[in-house]
Amino acid sequence: MVGNEDNDSEICELDVEENECDNGELGFEKRLNFVEIASRDPVEIYKEFREATKCEKQTRADWDTLIEIFRCFAKSGWASNQALAVYIGASFFPTAAQKFHNFFFKKCKVDIVKYLVSLGPCIEAEKFLFPIFVEFCVEEFPDEIKNFRKMVESADLTKPHTWFPFARAMKRKIIYHCGPTNSGKTYNALQRYMEAKKGIYCSPLRLLAMEVFDKVNALGVYCSLCTGQEKKHVPFSNHVACTVEMVSTDDMYDVAVIDEIQMMADTHRGYAWTRALLGLKADEIHVCGDPSVLDIVRKICSETGDELVEQHYERFKPLVVEAKTLLGDLKNVRSGDCVVAFSRREIFEVKMAIEKHTNHRCCVIYGALPPETRRQQATLFNDPNNEFDVLVASDAVGMGLNLNIRRIIFYTLSKYNGDRIIPVTASQVKQIAGRAGRRGSRYPEGLTTTLQLEDLDYLIECLKKPFNEANKVGLFPFYEQVELFAGQIPNSTFSELLDRFGENCRLDGSYFLCQYNHIKKIANILEKVQGLSLEDRFNFCFAPVNIRDPKAMYHLLKFASSYAQALPVNIAMGMPKCSARNDSELLDLETRHQVLSMYMWLSNHFENDKFPYFKKAEAMATGIAELLGESLANARWKPESRNVGKQQKVVPKSQGEVKEQLCINTSSSRRRFQHDTASLAVHVP
Numbered sequence: 001m002v003g004n005e006d007n008d009s010e011i012c013e014l015d016v017e018e019n020e021c022d023n024g025e026l027g028f029e030k031r032l033n034f035v036e037i038a039s040r041d042p043v044e045i046y047k048e049f050r051e052a053t054k055c056e057k058q059t060r061a062d063w064d065t066l067i068e069i070f071r072c073f074a075k076s077g078w079a080s081n082q083a084l085a086v087y088i089g090a091s092f093f094p095t096a097a098q099k100f101h102n103f104f105f106k107k108c109k110v111d112i113v114k115y116l117v118s119l120g121p122c123i124e125a126e127k128f129l130f131p132i133f134v135e136f137c138v139e140e141f142p143d144e145i146k147n148f149r150k151m152v153e154s155a156d157l158t159k160p161h162t163w164f165p166f167a168r169a170m171k172r173k174i175i176y177h178c179g180p181t182n183s184g185k186t187y188n189a190l191q192r193y194m195e196a197k198k199g200i201y202c203s204p205l206r207l208l209a210m211e212v213f214d215k216v217n218a219l220g221v222y223c224s225l226c227t228g229q230e231k232k233h234v235p236f237s238n239h240v241a242c243t244v245e246m247v248s249t250d251d252m253y254d255v256a257v258i259d260e261i262q263m264m265a266d267t268h269r270g271y272a273w274t275r276a277l278l279g280l281k282a283d284e285i286h287v288c289g290d291p292s293v294l295d296i297v298r299k300i301c302s303e304t305g306d307e308l309v310e311q312h313y314e315r316f317k318p319l320v321v322e323a324k325t326l327l328g329d330l331k332n333v334r335s336g337d338c339v340v341a342f343s344r345r346e347i348f349e350v351k352m353a354i355e356k357h358t359n360h361r362c363c364v365i366y367g368a369l370p371p372e373t374r375r376q377q378a379t380l381f382n383d384p385n386n387e388f389d390v391l392v393a394s395d396a397v398g399m400g401l402n403l404n405i406r407r408i409i410f411y412t413l414s415k416y417n418g419d420r421i422i423p424v425t426a427s428q429v430k431q432i433a434g435r436a437g438r439r440g441s442r443y444p445e446g447l448t449t450t451l452q453l454e455d456l457d458y459l460i461e462c463l464k465k466p467f468n469e470a471n472k473v474g475l476f477p478f479y480e481q482v483e484l485f486a487g488q489i490p491n492s493t494f495s496e497l498l499d500r501f502g503e504n505c506r507l508d509g510s511y512f513l514c515q516y517n518h519i520k521k522i523a524n525i526l527e528k529v530q531g532l533s534l535e536d537r538f539n540f541c542f543a544p545v546n547i548r549d550p551k552a553m554y555h556l557l558k559f560a561s562s563y564a565q566a567l568p569v570n571i572a573m574g575m576p577k578c579s580a581r582n583d584s585e586l587l588d589l590e591t592r593h594q595v596l597s598m599y600m601w602l603s604n605h606f607e608n609d610k611f612p613y614f615k616k617a618e619a620m621a622t623g624i625a626e627l628l629g630e631s632l633a634n635a636r637w638k639p640e641s642r643n644v645g646k647q648q649k650v651v652p653k654s655q656g657e658v659k660e661q662l663c664i665n666t667s668s669s670r671r672r673f674q675h676d677t678a679s680l681a682v683h684v685p
């Protein structure tokens with residue numbers, strides 16, 4: 001082995017010939033010689049070097065060029081990447097390159113140096129050196145290579161279809177219900193599901209799983225419910241509606257439905273859809289979604305050997321864009337409108353402004369509300385026999401919900417992504433706008449527009465854009481894969497383990513590793529909790545918790561600490577007496593519900609006796625969801641924020657600006673509005 005003490009200083013001791021005369025022009029003989037060198041077997045060159053007892057004399061200029069060539073080699077992304085194929089890890093590559101450098105300079109031969117110098121520091125020189133470098137590494141670093149190979153093999157996520165041998169042994173039929181929103185995809189898939197002897201419906205949201213559970217039971221097909229938080233077993237049921245993360249790949253089904261299949265490409269949750277598609281043991285699998293993952297599903301089916309049937313859909317009624325917009329004035333909202341804003345603060349500002357300046361009453365739907373409350377708000381809005389006829393919502397209305405919306409109005413078309421304000425993506429705009437005018441609702445013809453005239457062009461552009469084709473879908477390792485990997489790098493924290501896995505895992509071209517920043521954040525918080533096994537940490541890290549809510553994170557830490565001490569985990573939280581009287585009380589109710597929901601999730605994912613207060617948590621959660629409903633009906637206060645510093649960025653409009661928008665037409669919107677008030681029909685592609 002080359003000793004650790006090797007370093008650049010050795011170069012100083014090299015034999016340098018100062019006076020070689022070279023007129024700079026390559027003679028024919030020299031060129032011939034170079035061709036010969038370039039085609040030499042690198043194994044032979046390496047052997048020759050190894051057997052050399054000393055380095056041959058070189059000119060100072062050649063040494064300098066050679067040093068530069070080796071400096072570039074050590075920094076070369078190409079070489080470092082190629083080295084991975086022979087199990088020289090990216091973190092070890094610079095050390096290996098340095099040692100190779102020292103070896104080469106101790107032994108080098110004039111003809112090889114001359115050839116390299118003729119190439120100079122460039123990719124050709126790297127390509128010439130690389131196979132010699134490999135020979136050197138194989139001989140000098142067998143242990144490093146063996147260890148890295150083991151690590152890489154344990155982080156192998158290639159060929160994920162082979163992870164489910166039982167599903168591979170089946171002859172499955174995949175039916176892709178492909179089309180835009182409101183085209184009957186889910187409806188048709190559910191028809192087959194209900195006819196089946198045994199069926200599973202996989203939903204992107206708890207809310208949709210509950211909706212299918214209710215609908216299917218109401219139609220006389222016994223159906224159970226299984227989400228991370230709740231399991232409702234209906235006696236004699238052969239059907240189940242679950243959230244996609246809860247899918248069992250052990251049970252056999254006649255028909256499975258995987259809704260919103262395009263979520264396979266979601267950066268965070270995509271792995272759950274991929275797993276369901278690859279692993280479900282069902283004779284017939286109905287996948288519903290837009291066309292963005294159609295090509296990848298075709299590719300997956302050719303790998304799995306499943307038969308693929310494509311059913312294409314058109315929207316029942318075209319979506320119509322109202323070119324008039326609301327001209328910056330919320331007074332122009334009408335019954336059946338849904339105003340979409342992208343922050344909780346904006347949602348309450350809009351609700352307040354509409355209720356203050358018009359006779360409409362607003363329901364609200366946003367992500368931090370429990371599904372039960374969102375549903376209660378949706379029911380209130382859908383019911384024509386009450387005063388709540390306008391909905392103010394976030395993008396949480398974007399998926400699958402059936403609402404009686406006449407017109408979607410985009411309050412803005414930009415949103416805060418946790419870091420900065422960015423335009424809302426075209427696919428999201430389409431998904432949200434598609435909520436307007438559902439078949440069978442009071443408003444079968446959907447309209448969409450913007451509050452501000454200046455946003456209209458972007459809305460039309462988004463609706464006209466074809467669906468972006470996803471070229472990769474998400475994957476995430478199972479616990480068993482992480483455990484195997486952990487065996488290769490003992491004594492590392494769970495968060496370090498995830499990073500090393502991320503750096504070293506291998507994936508096929510159609511897959512990406514889902515983002516795990518939120519998992520790492522939880523892992524870091526739980527690091528100080530002693531006594532948790534790796535599996536416990538893995539499970540805790542998937543608990544549904546808002547990592548930006550310090551109170552919720554505090555409760556998660558407390559739960560994990562009690563669990564680690566083998567104590568029955570307490571809820572350690574009281575029940576509020578009444579509905580919220582201001583926004584901070586409303587935020588508090590939201591957090592409390594999230595903590596209870598997390599408790600219920602943990603209780604379902606760990607042994608029951610460790611989280612024994614499930615029933616109590618469930619009862620409290622139901623009570624809080626009711627209080628939240630009451631609070632929203634009465635909410636007429638200035639919204640606060642969980643994180644004031646960040647929220648300032650999220651909401652560009654102040655309270656004053658909202659009031660200003662209520663003044664009829666600003667002059668600039670009048671100017672830009674001109675005369676084209678006719679509605680412009682845009683068919684959602």
Ligand SMILES: Nc1ncnc2c1ncn2[C@@H]1O[C@H](COP(=O)(O)OP(=O)(O)OP(=O)(O)O)[C@@H](O)[C@H]1O
Nearest residue numbers: 180181182183184185186187188400402438439440
């Ligand atoms: N053949 C049908 N008969 C009666 N109602 C239908 C039929 N097809 C669809 N619907 C109704 O039309 C509405 C939209 O259908 P569905 O939810 O299946 O659309 P989708 O294409 O899945 O939309 P999204 O992409 O938004 O999920 C639903 O309320 C559904 O019940």
Ligand SMILES: [Mg+2]
Nearest residue numbers: 185186288400
């Ligand atoms: Mg659907």
